[in-house]
Amino acid sequence: MTTAPTGSQPIAPAEPAANGTREPGERRLLAGLMANSAALYAIYGAVPAVLLANLVADVDPDSKSTSLGVISAVGAFGAMLANPVAGALSDRTHGRFGRRAPWMAGGALLGGLSLIALGLGNNLLWIGVAWALAQICLNGLQAPLTAVIPDRTPEHRRGVFSSAAGLAQMFGATVGAAVAAGFAHALGLGFAVFGVLVVAGTAVFLLLNKEPAADAPQGDPFRWKPFLTGFWVSPRSHPDFAWAFLGRFLLVLGYYCVASYQLYILDDYLGLTRDRANELVPLLSLAMLPGLIVMIVVSGPWSDRVGRRKPFVIASSLGMGVAFALPLILRSEASMFAYAVVCGCAFGMYMAVDTALMTQVLPRPDAAAKDMGVLNIANALPQALAPAVAAAVIAGLGGYSALFVAGVVLVVLGALSILPIRTVR
Numbered sequence: 001m002t003t004a005p006t007g008s009q010p011i012a013p014a015e016p017a018a019n020g021t022r023e024p025g026e027r028r029l030l031a032g033l034m035a036n037s038a039a040l041y042a043i044y045g046a047v048p049a050v051l052l053a054n055l056v057a058d059v060d061p062d063s064k065s066t067s068l069g070v071i072s073a074v075g076a077f078g079a080m081l082a083n084p085v086a087g088a089l090s091d092r093t094h095g096r097f098g099r100r101a102p103w104m105a106g107g108a109l110l111g112g113l114s115l116i117a118l119g120l121g122n123n124l125l126w127i128g129v130a131w132a133l134a135q136i137c138l139n140g141l142q143a144p145l146t147a148v149i150p151d152r153t154p155e156h157r158r159g160v161f162s163s164a165a166g167l168a169q170m171f172g173a174t175v176g177a178a179v180a181a182g183f184a185h186a187l188g189l190g191f192a193v194f195g196v197l198v199v200a201g202t203a204v205f206l207l208l209n210k211e212p213a214a215d216a217p218q219g220d221p222f223r224w225k226p227f228l229t230g231f232w233v234s235p236r237s238h239p240d241f242a243w244a245f246l247g248r249f250l251l252v253l254g255y256y257c258v259a260s261y262q263l264y265i266l267d268d269y270l271g272l273t274r275d276r277a278n279e280l281v282p283l284l285s286l287a288m289l290p291g292l293i294v295m296i297v298v299s300g301p302w303s304d305r306v307g308r309r310k311p312f313v314i315a316s317s318l319g320m321g322v323a324f325a326l327p328l329i330l331r332s333e334a335s336m337f338a339y340a341v342v343c344g345c346a347f348g349m350y351m352a353v354d355t356a357l358m359t360q361v362l363p364r365p366d367a368a369a370k371d372m373g374v375l376n377i378a379n380a381l382p383q384a385l386a387p388a389v390a391a392a393v394i395a396g397l398g399g400y401s402a403l404f405v406a407g408v409v410l411v412v413l414g415a416l417s418i419l420p421i422r423t424v425r
Contacts, residue, residue, distance in 0.1 A: 025209075026153075030164050032205035033148055036104075037165050038172035039201025040142060043115070043134075043194050045173030046180035048072060048383075050281060051190050052118075052131060053263045057274075058187075059124060065264060065394070069387030071128045072260065079135040080380035087143035087373030098211030100144035100151070107141030108202035112195035119191030139380065141202060143373045150359045150372065156304060158356040163300025166351030170292050178282035233363060233374060240361040240421045241371075245378045247417035248354065251317050253382035254410030255347070257390045257403060258324055260383075269400035270331060280333065287337050288344030295348030300356065308425045309357040310418050312349055317415035319346030324407040360424045 056071060057064040086103055093099045114134035121127040153161050176194070183190025235242035258265075262284070266277035295316075303312050323343035327335045362371045393406050 028208045029148070029152055030161065032208040033145075033161065034164050034168035035208075036145055036201045036205040037168035038175075039198045040138065040145070041169040041172035042176030042179075043111075043138065043198055045176035045285070046190070046194050047115070047118075047131075047134075048260055049262055050177055050180035050278075051183065051187055051194075052127075054184050054278075055118075055121065055127060055187050056124070059122065059127065065261075065391055067124055068260075069391040071124065071131055072383070072387040073385065074128055075131040075135040076380050076383035076385075078132040079139045079383070080377050082136040082139040083143045083376040083380055084370060084373030086140040087147065087376075088370035090144040090147070091370050100147060101206055101211045103144045104141050104202055105206060107137050107139070108199050111137035111141060112199045115191045115195035115198075119188035138198065139376075141198070143376065145205075146355075146372045146376060149355060150362060155360065158359055159300040159302075159304035159309075159353065161300075162354070162356035162359075163296050163352040165355060166300065166348070166353075167293065167296040170296065170348060170351055171289075174285045174289055174292070177285040181278055181282040184278045233371070238361075238363050240423050241363060241375075243417055243421050244358055244361045245375055247313065247317075247414045248358070248375065248378035249382055250410050250414030250417060251320065251350065252379055253386055253389065254324070254407045254414065255320060256383050256386035257393070257410065258407045260386055261390050261394075261400075261403065265327070265400055265403075266336070269327075270333065270336070272333075280336070284336060284340040287340040288347075291341055291345035292348035295345050296352045299349045299352035303353045303356065309353050309360070310421060310424060312353040313357055313418050314415045316346045316348075316350035316353075317411045317418070319343075319349070320411045321408040321415075322346075324404045324411070328401055328404040328408075357421075357424055361421065 052071070053064075053068055056068045060067045086107065090099050090103045093102060095102070111134050114130055114137055118127065118130035118134060121130055149158055149161050149165065180190055180194075183193070233241050263277055263281060266272050266280050267274055272280070299312050303309050320343060323339045323346060326339045326342065329335070358372065358375050364371065389406070390403055393403050394400060397406075
């Protein structure tokens with residue numbers, strides 16, 4: 001594997017105090033990580049499935065499904081490219097503010113402004129460009145934020161931090177979707193609220209966790225060719241990294257094929273009015289919360305204690321398949337609530353342990369943000385593909401029933417992809 005040269009070393013992880021308690025710096029890191037993750041994922045919960053879906057439906061009601069798919073795909077493609085690039089650049093950044101902080105601050109500010117601009121859109125071109133810019137900038141924030149766990153935490157504590165990050169992410173996404181539904185008739189204000197929120201969440205992290213100054217990279221000077229080729233991680237040389245990437249890719253693709261069309265499933269599959277569908281979106285999000293919170297709180301520390309990650313990720317993937325099957329068996333509001341409860345439990349377990357597993361298959365600790373950024377392609381690329389895949393399934397394979405079947409197949413394949421990983425139990 002060829003990597004961009006870097007001389008900056010990871011920040012030393014916090015160690016337990018002599019009396020067995022945790023240092024105040026670790027508690028601040030945990031609090032800041034949760035605040036920033038919650039703010040960022042509130043946008044991911046609010047915008048694609050609620051605010052953006054409503055905005056596209058207002059501008060292009062006759063072709064809303066196709067238009068939403070194209071706009072979502074373009075935005076997520078920008079995110080897919082921005083995440084590893086921003087991570088690699090932050091690995092090489094040096095100066096008085098550290099490696100990660102400048103990228104986090106700039107990404108949050110520009111992402112917030114892009115969201116405000118998105119709320120002013122009244123045609124599909126404006127909406128598509130503004131959402132793509134927002135995705136690119138927010139991933140400039142997400143890449144260095146993701147590197148916080150491998151940068152600053154010891155391996156035996158990563159289940160706890162992964163749980164905390166997962167809890168914050170899903171809480172943010174769930175509450176974000178619920179709050180966004182209240183702005184269904186004031187979309188511009190809704191986009192502005194979430195734009196301000198991500199700036200505030202990032203400010204909390206940076207103020208609580210001042211990053212040490214970073215020295216200039218040592219070794220070879222920067223060159224574009226090794227920088228670009230450094231994004232390729234050979235599956236032959238690093239098979240566990242490749243299997244982890246594939247498992248995450250398939251599960252996220254399956255999840256977003258269903259979740260990104262939730263509003264339209266309620267509208268077209270169940271035959272509800274648009275107002276009723278908008279009423280149910282926050283209620284379904286709230287139905288996910290109890291199981292989601294319990295599984296996130298329990299699963300991460302549990303995986304630390306037993307020293308295993310794979311069984312949790314596999315079980316969560318299979319559980320998500322069960323959730324997708326419920327509305328397929330019974331087409332009703334009740335089955336959608338059952339789907340939400342089971343999916344909340346499954347996705348909670350997944351979010352609690354997946355990040356810890358990913359940090360244990362990284363090829364190089366001193367390029368953590370870049371490698372985590374590559375793994376985050378397995379988050380962004382499925383989001384780019386999911387609307388197009390879902391639209392093709394709905395149009396060509398039998399409507400929303402076929403969509404649920406496709407979701408089941410994808411998450412089961414994701415579970416099977418975790419089995420060959422050898423360096424993580």
